[in-house]
Amino acid sequence: MRKLKHCAVFSITVISIAIFVYPVYSNATTAKSPCRIEVSIAHISKYIFLKTGKQAIKVDAFSKCNVTQSKVTLTVELWKVGSFGNHLVVLRAKRSPGVTLPGRQVENFNTFVFCKNNELTNYYGVAYSKAFIAGKWQFARHVLSRKITPLECGT
């Protein structure tokens, strides 16, 4: 019975994520994006705990392109896994107004929330971006943390 329940929760999680990460493109073309996004796993920073005495859950992301881009927006979302669907915890977007040269990172390291209790919860991060490249708006697809992390952090 317990195995069945775990299986059901896992299935809902996988289906929810599969629906969520369906690729998004700026236009009808499916050309390979010139940009790459990396998202950290959701984590509780020991460094922050040592400094503040409080636990905060955080997810970081950066994007890097091999072409010149401008007006870059990098959005990072922190999600928690629920029995009946996943829930957005916080979204943070950073907009860089100028030109970003090829190979330079655009970073969004501002997505965090403090824990309210020690309840074990599964978290993951999602990041996506848009930028003006070669006269067109380009939208990078949603990228997820490489794993869902169970953390003793209720939010």
Added chain:
Amino acid sequence: MDSFESFLTPQQLVRESEVLSEFCRLIVEERSRYENQAEIFLETGSFSRINGNYSFKYKMKDDRFVWHAKPISPTENSYSSEVPIPEAKVDKIETLIEFFAQSEAGFIN
């Protein structure tokens, strides 16, 4: 240090701790101001404030609280954040207090 490879440089980790420490300070020392702001915000549906080099606009969009931080200088980065709106009023106030403190705590660049 965390048990995974962080994207942040040592200098950014220091800045991260400064921002989070400032958040912790604001949420205690500015709590009364944030409670007043939250009441105004919930009554009117929006709230604006200038803090340092940024002007902040808070509003409700669908089922989320949203803030936008726009820099005075057009060459600086701008930021925004969204969180789900809780159902109970007491939870809305608490969420807004954290929301105001987060927006004013600064940014990790």
